[in-house]
Amino acid sequence: MHAFLEYIPLVIFFIFYKFTDIYWATASLILASAIQITYFIIKKQPIPKRNLIFFGLIAIFGGLTIYMHDDTFLKWKVTIIQGFFAIALIISQKVFNKNIIKEFLGEALTLPEHIWDKLNLAWAIFFAVCGLLNWYIAFNFSLETWVNFKVFGLTALTFIFAIGSVLSLYKYMPDEHAQTNKK
Numbered sequence: 001m002h003a004f005l006e007y008i009p010l011v012i013f014f015i016f017y018k019f020t021d022i023y024w025a026t027a028s029l030i031l032a033s034a035i036q037i038t039y040f041i042i043k044k045q046p047i048p049k050r051n052l053i054f055f056g057l058i059a060i061f062g063g064l065t066i067y068m069h070d071d072t073f074l075k076w077k078v079t080i081i082q083g084f085f086a087i088a089l090i091i092s093q094k095v096f097n098k099n100i101i102k103e104f105l106g107e108a109l110t111l112p113e114h115i116w117d118k119l120n121l122a123w124a125i126f127f128a129v130c131g132l133l134n135w136y137i138a139f140n141f142s143l144e145t146w147v148n149f150k151v152f153g154l155t156a157l158t159f160i161f162a163i164g165s166v167l168s169l170y171k172y173m174p175d176e177h178a179q180t181n182k183k
Helices: 002-019 022-042 049-068 072-094 100-105 113-140 143-172 176-182
Strands: none
Touching: 002 022, 002 049, 002 143, 022 049, 022 143, 049 072, 072 100, 072 113, 072 143, 100 113, 113 143
16 A cells, blocks of 8 residues: 555656646645655654655755746756665665665565675665666656656666566575475
8 A cells, every 4th residue: 555655646747747737747746745744644654764755855856846947856856866765775784784675675585694785786776777867868858758757667667676676586585385394
């Protein structure tokens, strides 16, 4: 359910963009993200840091996009978010000796430490590549192409990379059949 809720602002952004313009779409994105934060407050649930970061960046860069009437700010937001994730994964592991990917998935998966490190690095590289790809498409193609890439391309790339990550980890997962026979 939570994953579904995360994509609602993006869907609303896309719908508004298709029927109005980038500025109304940006305003709808800011409002939908604010409603998302409000939802957590009303439910008395902790607001995920990811949602707070998204909202903060959307409010700042989206606000600048609307105020300056320049979509460049909105385009940079995506690259900044991707870059932030890449840097956070690397710094948390190298400086603070904390693997963020392991923090998120450690309860569900038991993996050797070097595999957690590789997975963390792979995701950091993935986010960096997505950020660079966003920057390239945003400033070398039409606004229409960039919006489609932002909504569909980045989402598809993320799902494909996540599935690839899971498939690459399959050989490290415990064999349930073997464990059942041991009992």
